[in-house]
Amino acid sequence: MKKINAKKGTLLQQKGEISSKVYLVESGLLRSYTIDEKGKEHIYMFGPENWLVADNCEPNTPCQLFIDAIEDTIINVATKEELLKEGPDLNALLRRLNTMQNRIIMLMSSSAKERYEHFIKTYPNITQRVPLKMVASYLGITPEALSRVRNELSQKK
Amino acid sequence: MKKINAKKGTLLQQKGEISSKVYLVESGLLRSYTIDEKGKEHIYMFGPENWLVADNCEPNTPCQLFIDAIEDTIINVATKEELLKEGPDLNALLRRLNTMQNRIIMLMSSSAKERYEHFIKTYPNITQRVPLKMVASYLGITPEALSRVRNELSQKK
DNA sequence: GTCATTTCTTGATGTACATCAATGCATAGG
DNA sequence: CCTATGCATTGATGTACATCAAGAAATGAC
Structure with a gap:
């Protein structure tokens, strides 16, 4: 170590x-x-x-x-x-498995918008710290698509 | 147990x-x-x-x-x-993590065709035992899309 | 401070896949 | 045996997202 x-x-x-x-x-x-x-x-x-x-x-x-x-x-x-x-650390391992399971289900069943909304809820601090194109890459979409999703969401309010 | x-x-x-x-x-x-x-x-x-x-x-x-x-x-x-x-069983846990990692990367970066090809290589026996619509569901695509992918692949030979 | 690079956005167009609908084949149950 | 149900395929159409291109804004290098 x-x-x-x-x-x-x-x-x-x-x-x-x-x-x-x-x-x-x-x-x-x-x-x-x-x-x-x-x-x-x-x-x-x-x-x-x-x-x-x-x-x-x-x-x-x-x-x-x-x-x-x-x-x-x-x-x-x-x-x-x-x-x-x-x-x-067994608990850490299980938490990790849980995170990955959620990720897989998310990737299989959710739209770009849903994935982004879930992401900002789950990792609010990270969103502030990395360029958006990295968030897009994590979500499995392009920066352009993420930009449009964010646009849509901010319009709504 | x-x-x-x-x-x-x-x-x-x-x-x-x-x-x-x-x-x-x-x-x-x-x-x-x-x-x-x-x-x-x-x-x-x-x-x-x-x-x-x-x-x-x-x-x-x-x-x-x-x-x-x-x-x-x-x-x-x-x-x-x-x-x-x-x-x-720690080794089983690690193998599990590996499987899930591969799945996530696959879902993020591969086309329907690539995912199907990977699937039949990795789980050849399962393909025989379940209806194709379940394979499609596992791959994150529709049965129709899988049918067309299979068509394409068999044409090629 | 200035220039170069990266980041983000916006618009136009393309495409992989979904959805919907119809048909032919199995398979299972009575 | 016949019918109902589930499965696979095919075609027509729709759509969410990618790709490409350009410009504005932010960031970093010197």
């Missing part, structure tokens, strides 16, 4: 690396994402204070995610082996 | 129930799914032999998923508390 200080913009991990680490965010903000064949980014997860950010790839296979710092960030880094030995 | 025998069509759990159980499939096939406001089903997961099927909802809150038997199925049922006491 090593504490490191990642300046905004620092790339912590690349897609394709074998030995992926686990990043416990103390302060700041990380993000994990893929880049598809067309060169398009898809944000998988934001990692604000107290989040555990990791690529959940299979052991000894190349990972899928890039991880970088959106803000200057202080992180505790560990290998997965270290973490397993320490005995991982 | 109680062993039960669920006939094809049996509903094991409803959306909205508080105390959701964990179902370890011995033989047969389960499925978990939601129904959205428009009455549309979205299959969250198939549970063939040796799969653990569960709604990963937060403790003491209403769950989101229906779970039923697609085939005559033999299951071991446990409460989450029981399972936690026994000490859960």
Whole structure:
């Protein structure tokens, strides 16, 4: 468990690396994402204070995610082996599974607008801290589409 | 840990129930799914032999998923508390996280065709055992769209 | 401060997929 | 055996979103 200080913009991990680490965010903000064949980014997860950010790839296979710092960030880094030995936090794991389940259901059944509304309710602080195009990427839509959704919502009031 | 025998069509759990159980499939096939406001089903997961099927909802809150038997199925049922006491299988948990990560990335970045191709590679046996409309539901597309995708793919050869 | 870069927005157009409707085939139940 | 129900396919049409392009506003580099 090593504490490191990642300046905004620092790339912590690349897609394709074998030995992926686990990043416990103390302060700041990380993000994990893929880049598809067309060169398009898809944000998988934001990692604000107290989040555990990791690529959940299979052991000894190349990972899928890039991880970088959106803000200057202080992180505790560990290998997965270290973490397993320490005995991982079961409740945290279950919470993580819950988050992912919600995300999957959301992606399968909700419109762009519904996803955005859910996002600002669930992560109000993050919305302020990242460019909107990253929110769009997290929601699985384009920045243009998000802009129009926001327009519509502000009209309504 | 109680062993039960669920006939094809049996509903094991409803959306909205508080105390959701964990179902370890011995033989047969389960499925978990939601129904959205428009009455549309979205299959969250198939549970063939040796799969653990569960709604990963937060403790003491209403769950989101229906779970039923697609085939005559033999299951071991446990409460989450029981399972936690026994000490859960960490590797299984990590594999689960990996599966969900792949699913999320797939939903965010792939076309209907790509998702279907990935599905038949990953779950070749399931494709044979369920109606295509359930595959479509799992992939997040309509049966009509899946039919056209399959058409296209068979033309190509 | 100035210039360059990124971000956000707006409009025009394109497209992948949904929806709706009709038909042919299975399958299951009485 | 016959009928009802569910499943798969096909065609016509609709729509939510993507893509492309341009401009304005904010941010950052030096």
